Amino acid sequence: MRYELYYWPTIQGRGEFIRLALEEAGADYVDVARRPGKSGVPAMMKLLVKRIARPPFAPPFLKAGKLIIAQTANILLYLGPRLKLAPRDEAGRLWAHQLQLTIADLVVEIHDTHHPVSGWLYFEEQRPSARRRTKDFWRYRLPKFLGYFERVLHNNGDQYLVGGRLSYVDLSLFQIVEGLRYAFPKRMKRFEKRIPGVIALHDRVSKRPRIKAYLASNRRIAFSQWGIYRYFRELDA
Amino acid sequence: MRYELYYWPTIQGRGEFIRLALEEAGADYVDVARRPGKSGVPAMMKLLVKRIARPPFAPPFLKAGKLIIAQTANILLYLGPRLKLAPRDEAGRLWAHQLQLTIADLVVEIHDTHHPVSGWLYFEEQRPSARRRTKDFWRYRLPKFLGYFERVLHNNGDQYLVGGRLSYVDLSLFQIVEGLRYAFPKRMKRFEKRIPGVIALHDRVSKRPRIKAYLASNRRIAFSQWGIYRYFRELDA
Numbered sequence: 001m002r003y004e005l006y007y008w009p010t011i012q013g014r015g016e017f018i019r020l021a022l023e024e025a026g027a028d029y030v031d032v033a034r035r036p037g038k039s040g041v042p043a044m045m046k047l048l049v050k051r052i053a054r055p056p057f058a059p060p061f062l063k064a065g066k067l068i069i070a071q072t073a074n075i076l077l078y079l080g081p082r083l084k085l086a087p088r089d090e091a092g093r094l095w096a097h098q099l100q101l102t103i104a105d106l107v108v109e110i111h112d113t114h115h116p117v118s119g120w121l122y123f124e125e126q127r128p129s130a131r132r133r134t135k136d137f138w139r140y141r142l143p144k145f146l147g148y149f150e151r152v153l154h155n156n157g158d159q160y161l162v163g164g165r166l167s168y169v170d171l172s173l174f175q176i177v178e179g180l181r182y183a184f185p186k187r188m189k190r191f192e193k194r195i196p197g198v199i200a201l202h203d204r205v206s207k208r209p210r211i212k213a214y215l216a217s218n219r220r221i222a223f224s225q226w227g228i229y230r231y232f233r234e235l236d237a
Numbered sequence: 238m239r240y241e242l243y244y245w246p247t248i249q250g251r252g253e254f255i256r257l258a259l260e261e262a263g264a265d266y267v268d269v270a271r272r273p274g275k276s277g278v279p280a281m282m283k284l285l286v287k288r289i290a291r292p293p294f295a296p297p298f299l300k301a302g303k304l305i306i307a308q309t310a311n312i313l314l315y316l317g318p319r320l321k322l323a324p325r326d327e328a329g330r331l332w333a334h335q336l337q338l339t340i341a342d343l344v345v346e347i348h349d350t351h352h353p354v355s356g357w358l359y360f361e362e363q364r365p366s367a368r369r370r371t372k373d374f375w376r377y378r379l380p381k382f383l384g385y386f387e388r389v390l391h392n393n394g395d396q397y398l399v400g401g402r403l404s405y406v407d408l409s410l411f412q413i414v415e416g417l418r419y420a421f422p423k424r425m426k427r428f429e430k431r432i433p434g435v436i437a438l439h440d441r442v443s444k445r446p447r448i449k450a451y452l453a454s455n456r457r458i459a460f461s462q463w464g465i466y467r468y469f470r471e472l473d474a
Binding site for chain 2: 004050052053054055056057067069071073074077078091094095096097098101102108112116117119120126129132133136140144145148152153155156
């Protein structure tokens with residue numbers, strides 16, 4: 001099956017969690033909005049406004065045969081067993097999905113560090129709020145989230161978060177570390193010693209042959225000042 | 238099977254989406270932290286800190302036999318077919334779940350109207366930000382979310398959001414309308430004419446015998462100044 005991924009072509013964003021799973025599995029897929037030529041974003045927007053029975057609310061969404069599936073964690077729930085990146089039994093699938101939804105919650109909080117008040121304002125228009133939010137994020141929220149994943153990893157024998165082999169949740173946690181290193185290089189450097197298991201997992205993922213090749217390819221979009229992770233020096237004090 | 242629901246005993250919050258599904262189905266369940274006596278919240282906290290293989294990150298979570306399932310939408314994904322409140326086929330289950338995850342996103346944005354900067358600050362310490370966030374929420378975000386559900390409902394024949402019978406998604410959308418009416422009575426009154434289908438769905442749900450009985454019972458916790466929906470007169474201008 002050739003999967004079609006629909007996501008913004010210039011950012012990693014939420015689409016990256018899907019891209020990493022497809023890449024690790026060596027799946028046959030098209031990143032529709034990134035195809036050369038002019039067919040990209042309009043093709044995606046068309047599916048967002050078209051009168052279809054089960055329309056997506058927002059990108060990313062995946063076309064798999066006749067199915068159109070939206071919501072990042074839902075797409076991974078669908079792809080997981082098919083790409084051999086999640087357990088096959090119901091309890092295992094629910095557990096992997098539960099962790100992925102917790103990562104999704106963390107993603108919202110990461111984004112809100114630089115845009116707490118409104119996505120319709122520039123960062124420069126919400127600076128004091130962003131500073132305050134970022135302070136609480138690093139003091140309370142990130143330690144809680146990553147401390148939790150450190151514990152889950154340790155309970156499961158330190159190698160993988162779920163079961164006895166790599167899952168899409170490991171790939172997503174890798175991406176969280178990547179993003180935090182980009183957006184908060186100084187803070188992250190200090191913080192990493194508190195989560196040695198998560199960092200070791202990140203390093204193992206980065207060395208997997210297909211992930212390594214993907215990261216070095218032009219399919220991997222560079223981090224930028226758009227999307228979830230953005231670097232502002234004053235937030236990285 | 239007797240289900241055990243673990244959630245904060247004094248608020249509707251995210252637990253309410255689960256309670257509504259269990260109530261509508263007439264399921265056998267215990268709201269553990271609300272049991273009379275002293276066993277409530279400590280029993281919940283114990284499971285949050287206990288060394289178990291698959292620990293929840295936060296309430297709500299559900300104990301179903303040996304399974305412990307967390308994340309509101311994940312719990313409903315599990316309960317849906319069992320309570321006959323979701324389609325049985327995979328495509329239908331994914332679609333219902335996709336809508337539920339979109340409701341979960343909306344819930345975060347509703348909460349952030351009164352606490353955009355930080356949950357560690359009082360409302361009174363983030364007033365200007367809350368006002369700005371609320372303005373954009375009513376101008377851009379809520380119309381986008383509820384306009385989407387209005388469209389999905391209409392595409393599906395106006396009666397239910399998913400398939401040919403009531404699902405947990407209908408119950409959750411009912412709860413969104415309830416909460417918005419509590420938190421923003423004036424704004425909501427004006428807004429409702431733009432979403433007649435959603436409002437009619439809300440009214441049908443409220444008249445279902447088990448939901449009606451539940452809402453009139455002391456099992457339904459009253460809205461308050463805690464949780465997702467809070468009333469601040471200045472945000473309801």
